[in-house]
Amino acid sequence: MTEVEIQEKYIPKWAVSKVHGNCFVFDITPEQLVDVCSELFHVHQLPIKTVFASQGDIKSGEYYIHYVFGVPVENFYIIPRLLIIGTTEFPSLANSVYPASLYEGGIREMFGLEPIGRPSEAQPVLLHENWPAEIFPMRKDFMDIPLMNGHSKSMEYHFSKVDGEGIYEVPVGPVHAGIIEPGHFRFSMAGERIVRLEAKLGWMHKGSEKMFEKLSPSDGVRLAEHIAGDSSFAHSTAFCQAVEGLGGTIVSDRAQYARVIFGELERLAGHSSDLGFILSDTGFNFGLAQCGRLREQIMQACEKLTGHRFLRGVNIFGGVYVHLRKGEIEELLQLLHGWKKEFEEIIKIADDNSMVFNRLSGAGILAHQVAIDHCAVGVPARASGVIVDSRIDFPYAAYGKLHHEVSVEYGGDVLARFNVRKREVLTSLALINEALQAMPDGEPVSPREMTLRKNSYAVGISEGWRGEIVYVVVTDENGNISRVSLRDPSFLGWHLIPHAAPGNVLLDFPLINKSFNLSYSGNDK
């Protein structure tokens, strides 16, 4: 589709849209908000990628709220922009476009803007209740406010109560046994059965989005790598793509392929570890030991190729820092050949074990409709029969030139998520093979002189092993980065688990949770 066609199809006639690379931004008034967004979401069926706010002129109290819709396959983004002046209230979109509700909650906590008419209860989504009142971490003046003791708590947190005879509550966390991040789970139980689960997060807010505004773009890449530490490469890829879009940087062909290779290596590591932990939570320790070993092989290969186990310091605007020499490519091909054999053998042993199957099958079912209603992404969505994969929907790097398809399962249970991972591992291996062979010669990184477009927007999307990662980068009138909005797939995923848990026995919850394996850090950012 050409720009004109996009404009005619998706953007209202009255609107004046400005094209920023692949983003179509147009202003709307609060009255138009619901109509415009409902049309994009319900009539054109465009997935909502993120909703984020940014601060305009501080003196006149300007805030912008951006609703980012993606046009699959075409790789365009339609961004209606709502301007609010002199008030801290804006109309909620959640009643007509439900997935907006979560983002609106985040905007309320980060900017102190109140979504009027938002149906969800007043529970915080990104901060915890001890965060000081009237201090909003994403406002421009945040850094000038001294943070000290004595601030009043911003809210009281009340867990929703389930009434009924014999209902009791089990609190878990935020400190857990084992080395994992903090999160609190409140189960309302009837005997062994979970009646309701409430997940309370926000202990890990590190002010990452704010920090992006203070860092130079190239330091921003290093920060992006630390948003969700085990998904470093996918995060840096998404951020680099957004900034490259702003700078009009051309990524060399070789780097396009290299990004596929490293992205898929990261997926291999993530998925093989997840498969092992799912097996381990059924008590099948063989799986953990073997899959842990397989993951380690990938990590060591990554270190050998790039100098970093988690592939940090690899991505840079315009390409990657790693050359991938002929000998290295052959070595990697050979390693993966043996790896695949072992993987298939181990998975076969797990598949043949009827007790493992019995534990996985039917546990933690995420209904197809729930996944659709929440605009779910990544493994949980695909396991519930939603065909989404940004490698195909929003092809980036060299994914458009390679052969692969979405791995979909329809069960929605732990088994389905297990199988999606299993199949994606095989897809990744095929992709790496193809990319290694098709990778053209040339420099892995283009010359890096780069000035960013002024007052502009760019969206970068990549498919991490957890799911789709979205970065939106905004520049000011000097061409400096003034706002970075990021969305880790975990942000959506954490709101799916409470729908998958009820009806299961509490003993199965760790297994269900592991089958989602979400990042706390990525959610709290």
Next chain:
Amino acid sequence: MNFAVIIIQVLFVPLVAPLIIGVTRRIKAAMQNRRGADIFQPYRDLIKLFRKAEVLSEDATTISLVSPYVVFASMITIGALIPIVPFAGNILSSYADFIVVISLMILATFFLALNGLDAGNAFGGLGSSREMTLAALTEAGLFFSFMSIALLVQSTNLITLSIHIGTLPSSDWLILSLAFLAFFIALLAENARYPFDNPSTHLELTMVHEAMIIEASGPRLALFEWAAASKLLIFIVLGANIFIPWGIIISGWQSLSLAILVLLCKVFVLTVAVAMLESMTAKLRFFRLPDLLSTSFMLGLIALALAIF
């Protein structure tokens, strides 16, 4: 001779029990291509725990203070009664009734469950509730498996049972093996082994036995751990000397040492069996466990019926 037997009876279980745990872990590690810890590691862990300071919940009552001792004392008493070296002359043997042994086990389970509830920890309560659900279903299979053999030998005394088991005609071996299967399932359930419980999990939500002692620390935790190890060894010894009728007749010093050697071999075989089972299976769903326990119950019942008719 009599004195030596009593010494062995009293000390064998507490001294050897941690080794059984160490061996189980080592075999499991080997089955997963890991090296695993030294087989003497559980001893070091116990010593470490005994030296540590203790943290007690503010809500804990006397129950938390007393129950580790009750649980451990029950296991030591049972250890002295069971036929480790079946020698009818020893003075302990007249108390070695299997109904006494099972009752002492239930006493220990009862105090464990109370301990789980005592501090008001949500996981402890869950563990106790799960344990009682399982225990109620396990006892029946355990009782019937012993009862069927008691009927064959016409005695409920464990020492008498184990001495006479070798003299049973081979036509009774069917009953013996059915009873053994029922017993083995009960062994796994009573000792929080697979597929009932994962003894090495860190996931509080899935625990049964570990959840009940989750509030314990220091020496009291050591006693619980030691008691749990002893319980496993007690069950294994019972399995070895009641259901596997070889090498248990004791008449003099020479046969005593031979009997101990044979016992150790049988214990090792059963330990390997438990460890192998744990390496090759997964945990069952909680609500599938009653099916397995009723299998144990039915096997025990069939053995009993065969023994009567």
